[in-house]
Amino acid sequence: MNRPIILSAMLLSVGAITGCTTVDPYTGEQQASNTAKGAGIGAVTGAIIGAATAGKKDRDKSIITGALAGAAVGGGVGYYMDRQEAKLRAELQGSGVQVRREGDTIHLVMPGNITFATSRYDIKSEFYSVLDSVSKVLAEFKKTSISVSGHTDSTGSLEFNQTLSEQRAESVGAYLIQRQVASGRVDTTGYGPRYPVASNANASGRQQNRRVELKLEATE
Structure with missing residues (x-):
């Protein structure tokens, strides 16, 4: 197998689709984008397939063609999510x-x-503008599914926390739908205190556990 040609084809393919790096808006550091990573994997796979299926005469051409096709497929979802991530961060x-x-x-x-008052599930009015910003991006990126999950700390009864987490997730989901995000894209679930991200033994940890999360995934 012609490894130098495969490597050259991979680099050509990734470079043609993306600049290979993005700039983190918080740190200012350059980092490999998910588009570049996906394109690189696709390019290698495509090049190998091209090499394996072509005759000796056309092998070099097939390697390059396969790499370009594989990079385009591999970088597609990554590029879509890279753009969405950049807009959300901004x-x-x-x-x-x-x-x-x-x-x-x-x-x-x-x-x-910052989202709700204590033990309440109606969204704070000062948080509307933030959700409006989220909704604007999600309305633009229509091929994204949104899973909204509510979480609480362990203070209070399990029944109360479970209900509160469900209500808070539903409040956020309903607001997104009101702001032109299609209802079929939005799913809401409450988990109560079952999935803490910090210790419930101190105030700082409990505050981190009281949260709503949006999980965004490409549907195609």
């Missing part, structure tokens, strides 16, 4: 909402103290 900077990326999934973590 809209939400300084809002208190955490934007976290895991592969091709984006998580928006909304702390309960």
Whole structure:
């Protein structure tokens, strides 16, 4: 197998689709984009398939063609989510909402103290503008599903916390729908105190556990 040609085809394919790096708006550091990672994997796969299926005469051409096709497929979802992530970060900077990326999934973590009053599930009026910003981006990226999950700390009864988490998730989901996000894209679930992200033994940890999260995934 012609490894130098495969490597060259992979680099050509990734470079043609993306600049290979993005700039983190918080740190200012350059980092490999998920588009580049996906395109690179697709390019290697396409190149290998091209090499394996072509005759000796056309092998080099097939390797390059396969790499380009594989990079386009591999980079597609990553590119879509890269763009969505960049717009969300720009809209939400300084809002208190955490934007976290895991592969091709984006998580928006909304702390309960900025979203709801204590033991309430009606959204604070001062948080409307933040949700408006989220809704604007989600309305633009229509091929994204939104899973809204509510979480509480362990203080109080399990029954109360479960109900509160469901109501808070439903409040956020309903607001997004009101702001032109299609209802079929939105799913809401309450988990009560079952999935803490910090210790419930101290006030700081309990505050982190009281949250609503949005999980964003591409549907195609």
